[in-house]
Amino acid sequence: MSLRYLVFLLLVWNPQVLHAQSAAQPCPAPSLNGGFFSPGQSAYNHEATLSYACHDGLKPAGKGWWGTSRCQNGNWSPKPQCIDEKACVPLTIPNGNYDASTDGWYGERDRIWVRCDEGYEHKGRDATAQCINGAWSSVPICEKSTESCGDPPKIPHAVIIGKGYQEVFAVNSQLQYNCEDGYSAEGPDTKTIICISGNWTEGPTCKITQSCAEPPKIPHAVIINREYQEVFVNDSTVQYQCEDGYTAEGSDTKTITCISGNWTEGPTCNANCGDYPSVPNGDVVQVNGISLKYRCNELYTLEGPDIVTCQSNGTWTEPPSCKAAFCVIDPAQTTMYDIKLSAVEYIKEGLQKFIPCIWIDRTRRVQCIHGRMYSSACCTSYDHRYIGCQSEGRIQN
Incomplete structure (x- = not known):
């Protein structure tokens, strides 16, 4: 198999490689007025670099007396260009900026006005620079303002929100802290600090909120969807699920919540034994x-x-x-024919009652003992109390 054929197969097998090669376009030779470049050829591959120099009275649009440019997918960067040797190239002003020239360079006597970033001010109140004979005169310097603030204080268990990191903050800048979960500041969880005369106002103190220890262990239940931890912040929730064969009231799953340092009541998991056993009476x-x-x-x-x-x-x-644990006297079935009874009478085990007889002022004393009825004869109340009344023994209920 030839090497050319092997390369063809690799390209077909991996179309991304083929696309990457087709996307990287070569560059035609650049046009350069007032200068020349090397190497001189009609086309250049992607990533190729050429050097160029300018004729007398001109200079490259960059630093130095020669310039370089690289082919980037069909375009030269930066574009080779020869400018008047009295022109100036753009300045880099730390912590400041100015309006850029559309040509990419500045002519003789051109002037720029520098604006300092927030928190910085012009040193010596010098805010302009002028291009004179190819160089900038009196380049402005942006220095930190005496009214500005540096890094805001780092507060334990807090983070600054809504603002990216920076080294200098202008006067009257405001930053907001937010306490981490489980911690709170006095008042709201978010507190603002302000830069005043070079110093930050006092920041918040984030204190741990009321928390709960480990949730209670419930027989025949397990905690689900929660990793083990020793401390749970306020309003944390934990979900239990009863083990197979057990159910909680309502459903198999129940949630408890940490409120003011205490857990709400957890579920009770009952075994699935079906209906309660029936016990007559x-x-x-x-x-x-x-x-x-x-x-x-x-x-x-x-x-x-x-x-x-x-x-x-x-x-x-x-x-x-x-x-x-009772005896029954049924008027329709009793053998005590000398009593007056209009309805069924129930006598509790161990107790006795006096049932009226058909004779005036006479009663039978009946008692239920081990489910059996015992009765006296019909006697007066005086006889029952003082003399005694003959017992007839067990009778038919």
């Missing part, structure tokens, strides 16, 4: 995380533990039962 009276507390209805006694817990396998521990 009983109700859930308290929910604490993954635990339930039961209580039996009136006239019923709880048997077994009153706390039921959701286990990690998704099942509830054994619920309690509510056992009847």
